[in-house]
Amino acid sequence: MASGFDYDEAFSRNIGWVTTEEQQILRRRRVAIAGMGGVGGGHLLALARLGIGAFTIADFDVFDIVNFNRQAGAMMSTRGREKADVLAEMARDINPEIELSSFPRGVSAENLEAFLDGADLYVDGLDFFAFEARRATFMACERLGIPAITAAPLGMGVAFLAFLPGRMSFEDYFRLEGCNEEEMALRFLLGLSPAMLQRAYVADPSRVNLAEHRGPSTIAACQLCSGVIATESLKLLLGRGGVPAAPRGYQFDAYRNRYARTWRPWGNRNPIQRLGLRIAKWQLKKMGRATGNA
Numbered sequence: 001m002a003s004g005f006d007y008d009e010a011f012s013r014n015i016g017w018v019t020t021e022e023q024q025i026l027r028r029r030r031v032a033i034a035g036m037g038g039v040g041g042g043h044l045l046a047l048a049r050l051g052i053g054a055f056t057i058a059d060f061d062v063f064d065i066v067n068f069n070r071q072a073g074a075m076m077s078t079r080g081r082e083k084a085d086v087l088a089e090m091a092r093d094i095n096p097e098i099e100l101s102s103f104p105r106g107v108s109a110e111n112l113e114a115f116l117d118g119a120d121l122y123v124d125g126l127d128f129f130a131f132e133a134r135r136a137t138f139m140a141c142e143r144l145g146i147p148a149i150t151a152a153p154l155g156m157g158v159a160f161l162a163f164l165p166g167r168m169s170f171e172d173y174f175r176l177e178g179c180n181e182e183e184m185a186l187r188f189l190l191g192l193s194p195a196m197l198q199r200a201y202v203a204d205p206s207r208v209n210l211a212e213h214r215g216p217s218t219i220a221a222c223q224l225c226s227g228v229i230a231t232e233s234l235k236l237l238l239g240r241g242g243v244p245a246a247p248r249g250y251q252f253d254a255y256r257n258r259y260a261r262t263w264r265p266w267g268n269r270n271p272i273q274r275l276g277l278r279i280a281k282w283q284l285k286k287m288g289r290a291t292g293n294a
Contacts, residue, residue, distance in 0.1 A: 040125020153221030155198025157253030
């Protein structure tokens with residue numbers, strides 16, 4: 001424990017928005033976060049500053065210069081270091097009393113039970129294209145009765161979805177079974193953001209290529225995601241209610257100053273979603289032809 005650290009004093013400015021008793025509840029809660037990159041690292045630090053007392057984190061990657069524009073732990077001093085190690089150090093620097101377990105090889109079907117052991121909440125921080133790991137993790141949360149939430153950094157905004165025990169599952173919502181990777185990417189993107197508020201201001205379409213696992217991302221969106229995750233996590237961990245569960249969600253786009261509540265009964269089987277998928281495929285082909293990627 002760092003000399004001079006005092007939990008109650010460190011998080012005293014939370015009191016007022018939470019009660020003293022609620023702060024102690026947060027101190028006893030454990031959150032599991034898979035992925036310490038674009039959004040996951042920011043989620044960990046935001047939740048640590050809420051005073052949550054225990055975390056389980058996972059990531060197999062190292063920081064590189066391409067991460068500098070958006071990832072919480074990406075700096076010259078951390079280049080080449082494992083993301084999980086760097087973020088664990090940063091979290092402990094905020095709260096030396098944190099109980100933190102790390103899975104440096106990421107999450108897999110073999111370690112999910114151990115990764116989720118004791119978790120009160122799962123927060124998704126996996127790379128957008130990590131479909132199999134994401135599906136396995138959300139299915140494990142459903143089986144174990146663990147609330148699971150995700151906030152996607154889209155353009156300069158955030159799209160939020162929650163998959164809660166006894167409600168619609170991740171798999172029933174996104175319908176990814178039997179899809180190839182490009183189809184998964186489209187279904188995941190449109191499922192996350194049925195309103196697609198970010199579509200109107202893409203400045204360089206050539207930077208979007210789902211088949212090659214390429215897409216732009218901004219620090220504005222990543223930090224908005226962490227604020228949303230911290231808020232919805234607080235409500236779930238304190239039992240305050242008011243968290244929309246899939247097929248309901250929401251998207252806020254700071255660039256366009258727009259907020260949209262979304263509701264897609266039957267998820268990607270919804271007729272509106274199916275039409276949207278057909279339009280998205282046509283638009284991607286058109287973009288590919290325009291940029292020479294077709």
